[in-house]
Amino acid sequence: MKTKLKVINSEKAYRKAVKTIEMLFDAKPGSADHDALEVLALLVDDYERRTFPMEEPDPVAAIKFRLEQAGLEPKDLVPILGSRSRVSEILNHKRSLTVAMVRRLFDELHIPMEALIPRAT
Secondary structure, three states, rough: OOOOOOOOOHHHHHHHHHHHHHHHHOOOOOOHHHHHHHHHHHHHHHHHHOOOOOOOOOOOHHHHHHHHHHHHOOOHHHHOOHHHHHHHHHHOOOOOHHHHHHHHHHHHOOHHHHHHHOOOO
């Protein structure tokens, strides 16, 4: 199959690329179609990242979500984060998490570190 590859800059081009990927999905590795599939997948990924950017996770939202999942309350964070006032400050975005707190949240509540540590920009 002859596939013309170019940067995706519109919804129409994006839909066409996705359909082409579906047609090429079972291409034999090492074939020209498989190479086109890999490049097209990169182009689609690039378009999706530009068009549908993901927000960085909010550590407080991750903590609150985990509390809800586990049926816990903010008071249950006291042994992990320190005093009730410290828990309150963190949950109200008035205090940042320390490395030690991140480790304890990971160890005790199994919250992924990626959700607790904002990326530097």
